[in-house]
Amino acid sequence: MSEPTRIRVGGERPYDVVVGYHLLGELAGLLGDKVRKVLVVHPRSLTASAEAVRDDLEKEGYQAFLAEVPDAEDAKTAQVAAFLWHVLGQADFTRSDAVVGIGGGATTDLAGFVASTWLRGITVVQIATTVVAMVDAAVGGKTGINTEEGKNLVGAFWTPAGVLCDLAALDTLPVHERVAGLGEVVKHGFIADERTLELIEADPSALTAPQLTDRDLVRELVERSVRVKAEVVTADLRESFRREILNYGHTLGHAIEQVERYRWRHGAAVSVGMVFAAELARLAGRLPDDVVARHREILRSLGLPTSYRADRWEQLLAAMRRDKKSRGDLLRFVVLEDVGRPVRLEGPDPTLLAAAFAEISREPASGAGVLL
Structure with missing residues (x-):
């Protein structure tokens, strides 16, 4: 398998989008050595993948927590965001901790929004598992949730510390x-x-x-x-x-x-x-x-x-x-x-x-x- 490709996104807070296969080993490097606690946000369909991420993070010395959210756009609500804020609060997440979103565009939108709002902004890393997340939602720092009045009407610009586009996930994507x-x-x-x-x-x-x-x-x-x-x-x-x-x-x-x-x-x-x-x-x-x-x-x-x-x-x-x-x-x-x-x-x-x-x-x- 060829080496991953690193594409730099510039600006005030530059970061890399890593494209390749089997990229889990890249996650700790994107989180950095100051992070101690990590909340892994995932839909039910990716529970096994989220558990693998958690286990790998714990081997690297992080304290990792899992938070399951609904699939697709059902995740992008104020109620689900409030649930994640509750989890972060109960686990005493500080500004030096992080959120990892693993999934499609809805999950990465939600994870980024929650990270941008907790303590006015903590680290987020996105693990994109669908085409739309890889090429659009997870890249660029747009985060948001939906309301009854429209899509992404509540949100923030919050750049990730990095994005992993693991192409192996596309092999099993419907x-x-x-x-x-x-x-x-x-x-x-x-x-x-x-x-x-x-x-x-x-x-x-x-x-x-x-x-x-x-x-x-x-x-x-x-x-x-x-x-x-x-x-x-x-x-x-x-x-x-x-x-x-x-x-x-x-x-x-x-x-x-x-x-x-x-x-x-x-x-x-x-x-x-x-x-x-x-x-x-x-x-x-x-x-x-x-x-x-x-x-x-x-x-x-x-x-x-x-x-x-x-x-x-x-x-x-x-x-x-x-x-x-x-x-x-x-x-x-x-x-x-x-x-x-x-x-x-x-x-x-x-x-x-x-x-x-x-x-x-x-x-x-x-x-x-x-x-x-």
């Missing part, structure tokens, strides 16, 4: 989870790295097969996506301008997740959101027809959805207006002028928005296998 995570990989391709799109176009079946057969392809796609995010986050941690390009497809995508009460996977919702953003840019005279068509072709080749039901437009519009990217009554979208040329579109005419939605709602539903 195919629909893997495919949904590829939605974020495609996003990075469209906003900044056309080579990613070309690799997917060359052999999409290698990424959607029940068993992964091309580990080199998966590794390259993960590493390319992490590099895109690392470059953007290094330049703009707090989303003052540059980092907004990472929201491509997310304005409508988050609205779909909320309207569907998080029964859709994040990557599937973002897939539809990207096609909507592409149609919006085309109708605004900014994006050529062939790039819009390329969105549909790539996403469909992976089995991701490119359309949504027409009768939900008013609900989606209301959800988008509550999105954290909005400013007052002004809706803001990231759109493309070409592959690798993202720009901001602010306050588009309501008729333009409705027309763009009509373009994605008149198609038959697709990609249902990744939704639930």
